[in-house]
Amino acid sequence: MNALRKVGAVAWAAVGSLLLSGCEFNGWYDVQLPGGAAADGHAYHVTVEFRDVLDLVPQSAVKVNNVTVGAVEEVQLDGWHARVRLRVADSVKLPANAVAELRQTSMLGEKYVALSTPPGTAPVGRLGDGDRIPLSRSGRNPDIEEVLSALSALLNGGGVAQLKTITVELNKALDGREDRVRSLLKELNTFIGGLDGRRKDIIHALKAVDRLAGRLGKEKKTIAQAVDTMPPALKVLADQRRDLTRMLTALSKLGTTGTKVVNASHDDTVANLKQLRPILQQLNKAGADLPNSLELLTTYPFPRNAVDAVRGDYVNLDITADLDLSALYRNLAGGSDKSGGGNGESTQPETPDIPDLPDLPTVPTPTALPSAPSLPSSPRCRRPRRAAAVRCARRCAPAATPPEESRPRGSTSRSQS
Incomplete structure (x- = not known):
């Protein structure tokens, strides 16, 4: 019986194994x-x-x-x-x-x-x-085990042991300064709020700094050369230290003197500027007329573009004149055209009357001139030497008789008398 039971158990175990191996079973x-x-x-x-x-x-x-x-x-x-x-x-x-x-x-x-x-x-x-x-x-x-593990790391060997020291020191630092700390926190809040409001500008500035840093990185060699040349330049400045100090001292004195002068002449300067205002206003109203006039002054009476017409010692000119005989007559004769064609007053102003000139004074009749004295006889001329030929010719020449037109009225020569 026991043998049969053992055989049956083995058979059932084999059947169960076959069933389990034929179908996938992952347990419960x-x-x-x-x-x-x-x-x-x-x-x-x-x-x-x-x-x-x-x-x-x-x-x-x-x-x-x-x-x-x-x-x-x-x-x-x-x-x-x-x-x-x-x-x-x-x-x-x-x-x-x-x-x-x-x-x-x-x-x-x-x-x-x-x-x-x-x-x-x-x-x-x-x-x-x-x-x-x-x-x-x-x-x-997060799992509860992870939370407890992190809390254990904090409590064991973490910073919890120093919390009491930190709290005591904070109490000592804030004792009696609550108002200042409160004001500081308000100012800090305002400052942080301002930074938050300027966030876009700050980001833009940081990007600009980044671009600048990139450009400086590209110019690294040039910057290195500039840094290498700086010591000689600094040496030159160091050698000129006394002169620079004197210059700055003199500049300081000049500034002090200039300040005194400006303060002393302040009222006069303001008054002069106020008096200069009408002149500047009139110059401003003149506009481009003043520079155009100054430009014409250098080539007066011709404009500057007349230089192209100069051909050597002459100038080619072309004048177009539109003359109105009636207007020309009115300008020369004076007065306005009363007939005017029935269109009213003339546009040309009347010529003012010229005052009469006074009579010229009468010329007095000249009195008779006294008779001229008799001329002495001419001396005998010797034959002059070569050096005295001109003097002898002048001395021996007879007196020239003035023409009749230049003789004064009423005068007669000795030969006529």
Whole structure:
């Protein structure tokens, strides 16, 4: 009997092994919970990629707005990230750009996958069977173990031990200075607000500085040469230090004297400028007439363009004259045309009357001139030498008789008498 029982047990074990090897069985993870979501087969499948799934296992819940709508079917490793296959009920409608997040039901609860619409982004399309949610739209919340580990690192060997010292020192620093600190915080708030308001200008200035730095980087060789030539230039300035100091001292004295002069002559200068204002206003009204007149002054009486007409010692001129005989007569004779053709007064002004000139004084009759004395006899001339020939000729020449037109009236010569 015992042998038969042993044989039967072995047979049943073999049959069970064959059954298990013929069908894939992953243990109790393949068993769906009764009453679970999407248990009736009306569901679609979605694949989500996670960088870290922690302790997520198959048959974990899939929720939308904290309502279970499906379950996790499979968790696989794909390279350096995990690929999770979800089963979601057909009645759940999600956009094609939905996001997936790994959350925890409570502090020590189980993990589940939460599906939702993308925050801050308009939903697009609809999530369907076989769709994939990439790593860019998946994530997870911090685990309670991670929070406790970070808190432990802070409390053990962290900066908590120094918090008391920091608090005591802050109390000592702020004791009696609350008003100043409050005012400082207000000013700091205003300053930061001003910086925030000028954010665009600051960004523009930083970009300009970046462009300037780029240009300076391109001119690195030129800048290096300039830096190399600076020491000799500084040496020259150092050698001229005394002269520069004297110059600056003299310039300071000149500035002091100039200030005194300006202060002393302030009233006179203002008065002169006020008196100069009408002249400048008239010059301003003259406009271009004054420079044109000065330009004509250098070539008067001809304009400057008449230089092209000069041909040697003569000038070619072409004059077009439009003469009105009646107007010419009025200008020469004076007065206005009274007949005027019946059109009113003449446009030409009347010529003023010329006053009569006084009579010239009478010329007095000249009196008779006295008779001229008799002329002495001419001396006998010797034969002059060569040097005295001219003097002898002048001395021996007879007196010239003036012409009758130049003789005065009433005078007679000796020969006539």
